[in-house]
Amino acid sequence: MxxxxxxxxxxxxxxxxxxxxxxxxxxxxxxxxxxxxxxxxxxxxxxxxAPEKLEYITAEAVRGDLIQSVEAVGTVISEKDLELKFPVTGVVEEVYVKEGDTVEADQVLAELRNNSLEADRSSASASYQAALADLRALEEGTRPEEIAIAEAEVENKRAALAAARATLENAERSLGRSQGELDQLHREAETSLSGYVSTAGSTISQELTDIENSLNELDDYFDTTVIKNAVEFRSRIEYEIYVRKREETGVAIADALLGSRPADFEEALLNLGTAREAALHAVAAADDAYTIMVSLPTSNYLTTATKETYKDSFAGERNSIQSALNDIEDQLKATRDASANFSTQIATEESAFATAQGTKDKALADITTYETSLRVQEAQLALKKAGARQADIDAARAAANRAYAGVRYAQARLDDTVLKAPIAGRITKVNLKAGEFTGDFEDFNRAITMLGDSPYRVKMFVSEIDIPKVQYEQEGGVELDAYPGRDFLLQVTEIDPAATSVDGVPKYRIKLDFLENEEKNLKIGMTGDVEIITGVQKDVTMVPGRSVIKNALGQNIVRILHGGDEIEERTVVVGMESDTDVEVISGVEEGEKVVILIKE
Incomplete structure (x- = not known):
C-alpha cells in the first residue's frame, strides 16, 4: 500500500x-x-x-400595592320616591314611624310577628353551639379522667357479668334440688294413694254405668205407647227439652268414662270431678223426666193406677241416679282428703321450682345483656384510648358548618320580618297598622313610602365572574361622560341575589349611592365608567397575570428566565388578582424575570 x-x-x-x-x-x-x-x-x-433562535417576552417581578377592581358602565337613576314592602307576608306586630317622620339609613320602620322565627333562630343557634362543642371535644381528645371512668365502667360490667353467672349456677342447683323433691313426693303419693286411685277408677266406671242404665230405663218408659201419646198430647215441648239434656248427658258420661283408669292421684281427682259433672247433668235430666211424668193427665189409657206405677218407676230411677252421684262425691272427697297433704307439699315444691326457673331465666337474660354491654363498653374504652380520627373531626367540622348555615338561614328569615329604611329620608305615607295582614306580594297598598335625601343612585350590571368580588359597603367612583376627568365617589348599597338577562347574557344588577350630595350636577340617564375597588393588598410581590400558567398536575407555575435562554419552571402560590397582575405569595422574588410569552 x-x-x-x-x-x-x-x-x-x-x-x-x-x-x-x-x-x-x-x-x-x-x-x-x-x-x-x-x-x-x-x-x-x-x-x-440554520437553527431557529427563540425570543422571550418577559417582565420583572415587582413589589408594590395591588388593587383589584370591577369595572362596568353605570347609569344614573332616581330612587327619590321609595315604596317599601316586606319580602314575606304576615301579621304586622308594630309600626314605628308615621307620616312626616325623618329616618336614617337602616332605621327599623315596621316589624311582623316573628316569635316562631325567633324560636327557630334560637334552636339553630343552640344546635350550632352543640356542634361546636362536639368538634372541640374531638379536637381536644379524651382526657385521662374520662379514660379512667371508662375503665371503671368496664370493670363494673365485668363484675355484674360474673354475678349473673354465679346467680345462674345457684338457680340451676336449686332447680335440680326442687326437681328431686318433686319426683320423691310423686313417688310417695303414688305409693300411699294407689288404693284410692284404683277405687276412684272403679267408682267412676260403676256409678256412671248405673247412671247410664237408669237413663236408658227412663228412655224406655217414654217409648211406651201410653206415655208417648200422653207426652205428645200434653208435654211435647218439655219432652223435647228433656231429650236435648239427655243427649248432652250421654256425651258427658261417655267422656267421663274415658277416665276410669287414672294413672295417679292427681289424674284420679281430675277424672272424679269430670264424672261428678256428668252425674249432675244426669240428675237434672232425671228431674225433668219425673216432672214431665207427674204433669201428664190421666185418661182412659193412662189411668190413675198406671200413672202412679210409672211415677214410682221414674222416682226409682231418679233416686238411683242421685245415689250414684252421692257415691262419686263421697269417693272424690275421700281421695281429696287422702291426697291433701301431698298436694300441699307438691304445690309448695312446684312453686319453689317455678321460682328457681324464673331466677335461671332472668340470670340467662342478664348474662346476655351484660355480655353485650361489656363489649360495647370495651369498644368505647378502646375508642377513647385511640383518640379521634381525622375523618371524625372533619365530619364534626362539617356538621358545625351545616349548623352555622342553619343559623344564618334562620337569621335571614327573621330579618325578612323587619322593614328598614334603605337610605336616609322622610316618610311620606304609611299604609300598615299593627294587627293587620300584609296581604300578598301584589298588594302594593300595604307599604310604606318615603322620599330619600339622596335621590340619585348609579345602576350597573356586572358579569357572574366578577359578582363574587363585590360586597356591600365597598367604595368606588364613576367618571360620567358629561364630566370627563372628574370622579364621583360611590358606595355599594344593593346587590341583586338573582341574575338579570342583559342582551341574552346573565348579569347581576348592583346599585351604588353617592357619598356626597351631587343632586345639582346629576341628571337621570347620565352614563359613565364605574370602578368598584374590591380589594387592596399592600406591599406584595406581583407578576403579570399572563405569566402564571398551569402545569400537567394542575399546579400554578411561572417560568423564570436565567441568563439569556435558560428556563426554570417554578411552582407558586398566588393570592389576589387584578385585571393585569397577580399577587405571588411564595415562589418568586422581587426582581426575577418571568416569561410571559415565548416566540419561535
Missing amino acids: KNPLALIRSIPWKTVCHAVWRFVRRRWKLLLLLAIILLPFIALGFYLF
Whole structure:
C-alpha cells in the first residue's frame, strides 16, 4: 500500500495551478454569471436550514400595592320616591314611624310577628353551639379522667357479668334440688294413694254405668205407647227439652268414662270431678223426666193406677241416679282428703321450682345483656384510648358548618320580618297598622313610602365572574361622560341575589349611592365608567397575570428566565388578582424575570 503523503507529493502542483489559471482567464465571464446566479440560492439555503433562535417576552417581578377592581358602565337613576314592602307576608306586630317622620339609613320602620322565627333562630343557634362543642371535644381528645371512668365502667360490667353467672349456677342447683323433691313426693303419693286411685277408677266406671242404665230405663218408659201419646198430647215441648239434656248427658258420661283408669292421684281427682259433672247433668235430666211424668193427665189409657206405677218407676230411677252421684262425691272427697297433704307439699315444691326457673331465666337474660354491654363498653374504652380520627373531626367540622348555615338561614328569615329604611329620608305615607295582614306580594297598598335625601343612585350590571368580588359597603367612583376627568365617589348599597338577562347574557344588577350630595350636577340617564375597588393588598410581590400558567398536575407555575435562554419552571402560590397582575405569595422574588410569552 502506497504512502498517501508520498502520493500527494508526487502530484505536479505547479502544472495543475497553471492549467486552472488558464481556464479562469478564458471562461471568466461564464464563471462570474454562475456566481451571480448561485449566491442567492446559497444564502437562502443557509437561512432556511440554520437553527431557529427563540425570543422571550418577559417582565420583572415587582413589589408594590395591588388593587383589584370591577369595572362596568353605570347609569344614573332616581330612587327619590321609595315604596317599601316586606319580602314575606304576615301579621304586622308594630309600626314605628308615621307620616312626616325623618329616618336614617337602616332605621327599623315596621316589624311582623316573628316569635316562631325567633324560636327557630334560637334552636339553630343552640344546635350550632352543640356542634361546636362536639368538634372541640374531638379536637381536644379524651382526657385521662374520662379514660379512667371508662375503665371503671368496664370493670363494673365485668363484675355484674360474673354475678349473673354465679346467680345462674345457684338457680340451676336449686332447680335440680326442687326437681328431686318433686319426683320423691310423686313417688310417695303414688305409693300411699294407689288404693284410692284404683277405687276412684272403679267408682267412676260403676256409678256412671248405673247412671247410664237408669237413663236408658227412663228412655224406655217414654217409648211406651201410653206415655208417648200422653207426652205428645200434653208435654211435647218439655219432652223435647228433656231429650236435648239427655243427649248432652250421654256425651258427658261417655267422656267421663274415658277416665276410669287414672294413672295417679292427681289424674284420679281430675277424672272424679269430670264424672261428678256428668252425674249432675244426669240428675237434672232425671228431674225433668219425673216432672214431665207427674204433669201428664190421666185418661182412659193412662189411668190413675198406671200413672202412679210409672211415677214410682221414674222416682226409682231418679233416686238411683242421685245415689250414684252421692257415691262419686263421697269417693272424690275421700281421695281429696287422702291426697291433701301431698298436694300441699307438691304445690309448695312446684312453686319453689317455678321460682328457681324464673331466677335461671332472668340470670340467662342478664348474662346476655351484660355480655353485650361489656363489649360495647370495651369498644368505647378502646375508642377513647385511640383518640379521634381525622375523618371524625372533619365530619364534626362539617356538621358545625351545616349548623352555622342553619343559623344564618334562620337569621335571614327573621330579618325578612323587619322593614328598614334603605337610605336616609322622610316618610311620606304609611299604609300598615299593627294587627293587620300584609296581604300578598301584589298588594302594593300595604307599604310604606318615603322620599330619600339622596335621590340619585348609579345602576350597573356586572358579569357572574366578577359578582363574587363585590360586597356591600365597598367604595368606588364613576367618571360620567358629561364630566370627563372628574370622579364621583360611590358606595355599594344593593346587590341583586338573582341574575338579570342583559342582551341574552346573565348579569347581576348592583346599585351604588353617592357619598356626597351631587343632586345639582346629576341628571337621570347620565352614563359613565364605574370602578368598584374590591380589594387592596399592600406591599406584595406581583407578576403579570399572563405569566402564571398551569402545569400537567394542575399546579400554578411561572417560568423564570436565567441568563439569556435558560428556563426554570417554578411552582407558586398566588393570592389576589387584578385585571393585569397577580399577587405571588411564595415562589418568586422581587426582581426575577418571568416569561410571559415565548416566540419561535
